[in-house]
Amino acid sequence: MYSFSRNTLSLISLVLSFAGTSQVYAADTTSGTLMGTDGKSHGTVTVTDAPKGVLLRIVAEDLTPGWHGMHFHEKGSCTPPKFTSAGGHVHAVTPVVHGLLTPNATDAGDLPNLYVAKDGTATVELYSTLVSLHGAGGRPALKDTDGSALVIHTSPDDYVSQPIGGAGARDACAALN
Numbered sequence: 418m419y420s421f422s423r424n425t426l427s428l429i430s431l432v433l434s435f436a437g438t439s440q441v442y443a444a445d446t447t448s449g450t451l452m453g454t455d456g457k458s459h460g461t462v463t464v465t466d467a468p469k470g471v472l473l474r475i476v477a478e479d480l481t482p483g484w485h486g487m488h489f490h491e492k493g494s495c496t497p498p499k500f501t502s503a504g505g506h507v508h509a510v511t512p513v514v515h516g517l518l519t520p521n522a523t524d525a526g527d528l529p530n531l532y533v534a535k536d537g538t539a540t541v542e543l544y545s546t547l548v549s550l551h552g553a554g555g556r557p558a559l560k561d562t563d564g565s566a567l568v569i570h571t572s573p574d575d576y577v578s579q580p581i582g583g584a585g586a587r588d589a590c591a592a593l594n
């Protein structure tokens with residue numbers, strides 16, 4: 418019995434020493450179903466926390482071909498068909514100044530446009546340094562108390578027009594809670 422305890426202690430200290438020296442980041446990931454205006458699943462959205470931002474992966478089908486504006490919205494709620502339940506864009510300060518090509522922009526929900534192929538599919542992985550999953554680095558947290566959503570709009574984002582780059586209505590929404 419004494420010997421068992423001693424071995425257990427050694428094992429614990431060995432695990433602790435590995436944990437203390439490890440430089441590998443454990444994957445901290447959240448995902449949601451991408452819902453269309455028809456209320457059906459059109460794919461999956463996955464967000465992984467990274468040391469200086471988040472990785473966003475979208476695997477989608479049955480969307481309208483062409484370029485679409487896309488943003489992180491402030492609430493983890495996707496009620497079809499209009500998805501207004503997702504609220505405005507994720508932000509830390511007001512007024513929210515939108516646009517990746519706008520000087521002094523403050524819109525933390527800004528993302529590049531999504532291209533949907535002629536067969537209606539989109540498969541992409543991209544990176545945003547404007548947000549975090551839990552608030553790291555002072556960047557707004559996607560997984561705050563009311564979550565967030567990834568919204569795909571009808572039209573492309575011109576990255577300068579206020580308040581959403583002329584991206585128009587909301588075609589699809591994935592709640593991230």
Ligand SMILES: [Cu+2]
Pocket residue numbers: 487488489490506568570581584
């Ligand atoms: Cu938007």
